[in-house]
Amino acid sequence: MTAALMAVTFGSPLVSATAEPKPSLNDLKNQVEHLYNQIESLTEQYNGQKERLKQAQRSAELAKKTLSKSEADLEAKRARAGMYAQDAYMTGGLGSPLTLAMSGDPDAYLDRVATTYALQLQQGEEVAQIGKAMATAERAKAGAKAREAEVKKLVSDLSSQRDKIRGLVAKTEGSLFKRALSQAGGYGRATRIEIPIPGEGKAAQAARWALTQQLKPYVWGAAGPSTFDCSGLVLWAYQKVGISLPHYTGDQWTAGTHISREDLRPGDLVFFYSDLHHVGIYIGGGMMVHAPRTGDVVRVVPLGNRPFAGGVRIAD
Numbered sequence: 001m002t003a004a005l006m007a008v009t010f011g012s013p014l015v016s017a018t019a020e021p022k023p024s025l026n027d028l029k030n031q032v033e034h035l036y037n038q039i040e041s042l043t044e045q046y047n048g049q050k051e052r053l054k055q056a057q058r059s060a061e062l063a064k065k066t067l068s069k070s071e072a073d074l075e076a077k078r079a080r081a082g083m084y085a086q087d088a089y090m091t092g093g094l095g096s097p098l099t100l101a102m103s104g105d106p107d108a109y110l111d112r113v114a115t116t117y118a119l120q121l122q123q124g125e126e127v128a129q130i131g132k133a134m135a136t137a138e139r140a141k142a143g144a145k146a147r148e149a150e151v152k153k154l155v156s157d158l159s160s161q162r163d164k165i166r167g168l169v170a171k172t173e174g175s176l177f178k179r180a181l182s183q184a185g186g187y188g189r190a191t192r193i194e195i196p197i198p199g200e201g202k203a204a205q206a207a208r209w210a211l212t213q214q215l216k217p218y219v220w221g222a223a224g225p226s227t228f229d230c231s232g233l234v235l236w237a238y239q240k241v242g243i244s245l246p247h248y249t250g251d252q253w254t255a256g257t258h259i260s261r262e263d264l265r266p267g268d269l270v271f272f273y274s275d276l277h278h279v280g281i282y283i284g285g286g287m288m289v290h291a292p293r294t295g296d297v298v299r300v301v302p303l304g305n306r307p308f309a310g311g312v313r314i315a316d
Contacts, residue, residue, distance in 0.1 A: 030198070046158040053151040060144035067141060070134040166262055170286075190215060193300045197283060202241040202315040203267025210237040210281045210289045213298045218291045223247055228291040228298055230279050234269060237281060243315060249279045256314040261303075264311050271309040282311065 192214045197207045210233055216226060223232030231249045238245050245252055252269060253276050259268065264282045272278045280290030283300065291298045 046155060046162060049151055049154045049158060053148065053155060056144055056148040056151050060141060060148055063138075063141035063144050066136075067134060067138060190297050190299050195283060195287075195300070197266045199266055201267070202238075202243060203265065203313065205241045205267070206237040206243070206315070207267040207281050207283050207289070209240040210234075210298075211283065211300070213237075214289070214300065215297045216291075218294055218296050218298070220294060230291045233289075233291045233298060234279055234281060238314060241315070245314070249276045252279060253310075253312060256312040259311045259313050261308060261311060265313070267313075267315065269312040269314060270303060271312065272306045273309060274307070276309055278306075 193211075195211065197204050197211070213224070213228065213233060213236070216228060218229060219227035220229050221232070222228050224236035228236065231247055231252055234252060235245050235247050245255055249271065253271055256269070264270065266282060266284045268282045270280050270282050270288050272280075278290070280288035280301075280303075282288050282303075286303050287300055288303055289298065289300050292301075
């Protein structure tokens with residue numbers, strides 16, 4: 001009985017582990033697509049929390065200004081109240097019977113007393129109101145600070161999660177492209193490489209169209225259908241999905257949203273050199289499809305050590 005239990009407990013995982021098949025290219029593509037979706041969801045959460053952080057910081061700043069103004073008003077009112085008290089002390093107290101008896105004009109004196117008393121009452125009420133305003137501002141300031149700290153932590157957590165998923169994307173994309181390249185015999189020579197592109201949006205579709213043009217010759221100023229230059233391939237691929245782009249790298253650079261290298265997705269445009277004279281279409285895994293130069297053909301290559309200028313997202 002014990003031996004049978006050990007066989008079930010320890011034997012089964014070994015069998016399933018050794019029998020587990022390697023994921024297919026399509027499986028790897030689906031994994032990458034799932035990770036892309038996770039990153040997009042996290043990015044939107046991250047952006048939302050950053051906006052809340054800005055709001056919390058603005059609330060804290062407003063509360064500080066309110067508190068500062070309230071404190072200044074309170075000090076001014078305290079100073080005026082002190083002047084009234086000092087005046088009363090120096091005159092022996094405006095309300096004393098002796099002062100009233102010694103006054104040459106009792107009516108005028110009583111008017112002064114009434115006015116001063118009213119002012120003191122008003123001062124007392126204003127001081128009380130300012131005190132309440134200060135307490136409210138302090139509470140607002142404390143609440144805004146607490147919210148700011150909370151949002152900062154959320155932003156940090158989301159950023160950490162996004163970085164982890166980026167790492168998984170890079171790893172899974174790497175597996176996908178290594179498998180595809182090994183099946184094609186590498187990319188050292190001009191070889192057609194069949195790579196499944198994750199995503200169903202227009203950018204992914206454009207990348208797929210560009211891949212269908214592999215091994216077609218580079219010709220300066222050409223935009224298909226049989227020959228291409230670098231920006232001509234981009235124009236042609238996006239035209240196939242209903243998006244018109246100019247036939248010039250400088251204008252293509254301004255045709256979409258600029259993104260960082262670590263956020264590249266299949267279909268994004270990748271630009272090189274300070275004058276932006278070369279462009280390719282990113283396909284994932286640190287790879288792109290492009291029309292390199294005269295005498296060469298449209299092919300898949302790594303981004304490599306080319307002087308990367310930036311990425312541009314034309315469509316989702």
